[in-house]
Amino acid sequence: MVISNILRGKGSQVISVRTGDCVASITRTLAQHRIGAVLVVEGDGTVLGIVSERDIVRALAGMGEAVTRMTAGQLMTRVLHTVNPRSSVQEALQLMTDRRVRHLPVLEADGALAGMVSIGDLVKARIAEAEQEAEELKHYVATAG
Template sequence: MNVGQILSHKGDDIIAMERGCTVMEVAKLLGERRIGAIPIVDGGTICGIMSERDVVRGIAIRGGGVLADDVSTLMTKSVFTCGKDDTVYELMKMMTERRIRHVPVVDGDKLIGMISIGDVVKHRMQQAAAENEALKDYIAQG
């Protein structure tokens, strides 16, 4: 299975924030949507990513005033992305090696979705259940 297939099950709702917004605006959207990270875009092209952890670290280091700062002060600017044709194995390997939990999916420079570690785990569990059922059917047929 590939990333595009996971995206097709997730739906095509893309949540992103434009460059120039505040840390507070991002934090508010993270809470409202109950998500862990948001890509930051400039005209549809990813220029960073902001996670809950980035917000917490910023507050811990600089205090609550950081919430009024431009998102660029805290966002991670070096963003690891994947494409819709990448395999789930390649995605899991990248997430594990880079210790990241959210990966924007791009087509060229355009953001087309976001995959979280939770999406990958859900996919793997569904795949394992399907394989289990197939084995049960095979054994039952004798």
């Protein structure tokens, strides 16, 4: 299974914030949409970074309440690990494991944002794939005799 199949099912809408958005606004956005990360984008749609719940918690642990005065541009992780729509679920899971991230922006070859996948999306897809394989094997065994 490839990432584009997941995006077809879940949609390509990506919740994002601007570089000047404050941490309070970011946390409200995360809570409102029940998500763990938002992309930080420019007005033209260029992806600049990502802010995750983990980024906020680490900043709070290191800086205390000063974090509440920070912006997305100050807090975001700038090094993005990405996949493309043709990447396999297995490749994406491996990247997440290797880089210790839970969200991957999906970028087209020209850099355009195509969507975002989470570890939950990938695990769900992998389970569905395994269940389908099991059903196919059951069918094969039942009809092979």
